[in-house]
Amino acid sequence: MRFLLLLLTFATAPLVAVAADITLLENAVGVSGALVRLGDVAKVSGAGAERLADAPLMPSPAPGTTQYLSAGAVRDLLAAQGESASVHRLRGAYRIQITTPLGGSARVDAAGSAWDRPSPVASPAESLGGAFRVRRSAVSEPVGVRNVAVRRLSPRDTRAVEEAVAAAIQTTLDAGREADRPRLLVRRVELTDTAVRELAEHAGAAIEAVVDGSPVGSTLTAQVGLADDPNHDPHRVVAHVVEQPLRLVVVTPLSRGALVTSSSVRLEPVPLEEIDSHQSTGYTTLEEGLGREATRPLRIGEALSDANTAPPLMVRRNEEVEVVSGGGGVSVSMRVIATQEGRIGDLISVQMLDRNERFPARVVGPRRLAVLSASPSVANLVQPGGLQ
Structure with a gap:
């Protein structure tokens, strides 16, 4: 029995020895060199700390600019270089802000060779493969890759994120609305560039919103984040809202001279496009339209107003x-x-x-x-x- 215990001790000793403790920093200011390495964004201790600290992660941001790197991206890049995250202890910040100081037209990497920023490539995976010689088969999550290969978002990408955030806030407002209160409609939202970029990196993920109290005038604030990721820090979003009025519309066709009855009309919400264009909404209550006479043929969906009805x-x-x-x-x-x-x-x-x-x-x-x-x-x- 004593022999078996000694054998197990010697067998597990190498596993413990290779484990390193990696604590990610929230801010990495003053990064120098052509590449951002693990030692620039984390405190590394334990076995193999010097080797891990020299592991390349991404191209350095342009001088005077800032980029962001998520913990998931760090884990993926280390795994792509043969460093399993299950062996090392990775903790600390969820997101790292990386800033390159101004000054210097060319940057030199650890080997002493000048590095010029590569021209745009067809995909983030190709960019990583050329810069770091990453084994592409080891990169399993494209979301982590997109976090590293920062690209300029198109207006379409930005609009898609804003629409998703507006829909999440609208869902929260509708769920908490009392029956006797008018519906608040989200007209538009304001997000920071960081929030847009991070949410765009998780395109397709469910978004949830928590509204901060009641609106102040025509604006309210909300905390928006990923519904399925409790570790994701929510973003503060400003939403511009408006009360959505109702209008009286035709539900059965009316001929010229026909009287408006309760069975021929109903109240429906006014679309946001018409609210923003300041179009006349027509009658907003049943009492205004009932008993009036159509002055011309009316189709289903038409709003009733003084322009198409008159007293009988x-x-x-x-x-x-x-x-x-x-x-x-x-x-x-x-x-x-x-x-x-x-x-x-x-x-x-x-x-x-x-x-x-x-x-x-x-x-x-x-x-x-x-x-x-x-x-x-x-x-x-x-x-x-x-x-x-």
Whole structure:
């Protein structure tokens, strides 16, 4: 038994000896040389520390500029050079900020040869293969490679990230909205370049947002990060929001002259494009549209407004109607012919039944009109027996 214990001790000793402790730094300022090496961005101790510290990771940023390197990218690059992350202890910062100081037109690597930044290549993997002679079969996660081979994001990439972030914030707002409160609609978001780049590197990953309290005016702030990565530091995002109004739209076709009923319309949210263009939203409540008359044929989805509806006709042309006039507690009515059609409040002309004499009257109801006072001209037109 003692012999077996000694044998196990000697067998495991080399494994312990090759393990190194790698603590990643949050900031790597003043990186010099053509390449960023592990010793520039981490404190390395333990067996093989000197060899590991000299391991190349990426081309140095241009003088006076800053780039970022994730812990996952460091792990992948070490693995690509035969240094397994399962053997070494990798800890510290999740993301490293690397800055190259200004000064010097050419940089020299450890071997003393000048290094010029390579021209853009077709893919990040090819760039890594040429600069570091990486065994491509060992690079397993393309996300880690993209973290290292920093490229300029296109407007399309940026727009895709902004849309995904806006959708995540919108989902959070909708989930927390009370039924009696208006819906807040995300119009646009503001992200830092760092946030856009990091989220673009994880294209396709689920994004979640936590809103910081209530909006201040038309803006609110939110913390946005990767839903499936608890170690990912969330980014602070400013979102511009607007209350989304409702509008009354047609759900069944209406012909000209048809009355608007509760079964022919419903309230729907106004699209963001129309809110931003300041277009008229039309009627915003059922009460505004019900009982009105379509002034032209209306299709499904059209919004109701004063432009395509009107109060229903109360009086039609050549129709026999009643005119009422009163004052001092006395009311007089008579039958006349309407020479014009009219709606509630319209002032139209009417004609006596037995002679071609006309006078104006205001529409007050179905086939019913009124004059405010019995002027001498109107009083002379009232026939005997019309007093009520």
